Amino acid sequence: MAYVHSVVGFAPFGHYGHAMSKFVVLNLLSNHKLHMLRHVRFFDIGLLMKSLYEQWDDQNIGNGPILVEFKEKFVDMSTNIIFPIIAGKPNAEDSKRCQKTLA
Known part of the structure; x- marks a missing residue:
């Protein structure tokens, strides 16, 4: 579907x-449910952006580009956004367990 x-x-x-x-x-x-949980999406996207900036800041020598592996970051972000919508509560441990089950 x-x-x-x-x-x-x-x-x-x-x-x-x-x-x-x-x-x-x-x-x-x-629409109402997705609108109610938009703070979850904004929060997790903010965490992704913060982790990318911290990785850039740690690895950057001379303000050049860095190599970033996005696959794991996007899987973490997607699971952290989807799990609260389905299960009703955000929980990092449950989110990691769900990732292992789906992989």
Whole structure:
């Protein structure tokens, strides 16, 4: 199931799948819910920017460019944004456990 720019998969798509897709659209992906949790997105993007700046500041010699591995940073940021929306509370330990489960 795709809704705006979010994709959620359920299989098989019977009565349960229909009920879950309805729940996701009405509760998890509603404009009100996303608006209520925008502070989570802003906070985690701020943390990413801060960590990038600190890495640049630590490694930068002569104000040149540095090499940054974004894969892990984006996975951490995405999990930290998505987990509170689904689980209802931000928790770094639960977020790391969820990352290990999904990997």
